[in-house]
Amino acid sequence: MSRVSEFNDEYDLELDPERRMLDIESETGELAKELLKASEYGEREVETTQELRDEFGDAYYSLLSLAAECGIDPEEALESSLAKYRERFDSSNSVGSGE
Numbered sequence: 001m002s003r004v005s006e007f008n009d010e011y012d013l014e015l016d017p018e019r020r021m022l023d024i025e026s027e028t029g030e031l032a033k034e035l036l037k038a039s040e041y042g043e044r045e046v047e048t049t050q051e052l053r054d055e056f057g058d059a060y061y062s063l064l065s066l067a068a069e070c071g072i073d074p075e076e077a078l079e080s081s082l083a084k085y086r087e088r089f090d091s092s093n094s095v096g097s098g099e
Contacts, residue, residue: 020065024059024063034054
């Protein structure tokens with residue numbers, strides 16, 4: 001994550017978390033569009049195109065930027081989520097919250 005923070009500092013790309021969230025929404029939409037194109041709108045298995053990789057990278061960068069701007073360690077957050085999902089699955093054979 002320090003690479004993302006350093007990059008954002010170098011190019012003056014810091015945003016407040018609310019605006020970063022809007023950026024994530026935009027990047028997620030672009031990723032969804034490329035995923036649909038890569039599967040011909042669900043008609044075939046997804047082809048991992050360069051465009052799909054690029055949009056994934058953009059969305060990932062935006063998520064890591066939000067983590068940095070909020071003081072969240074993304075690895076710790078991931079480990080916490082995996083533990084939560086393991087616990088749910090072990091108790092109910094589902095990773096859903098059941099809500």
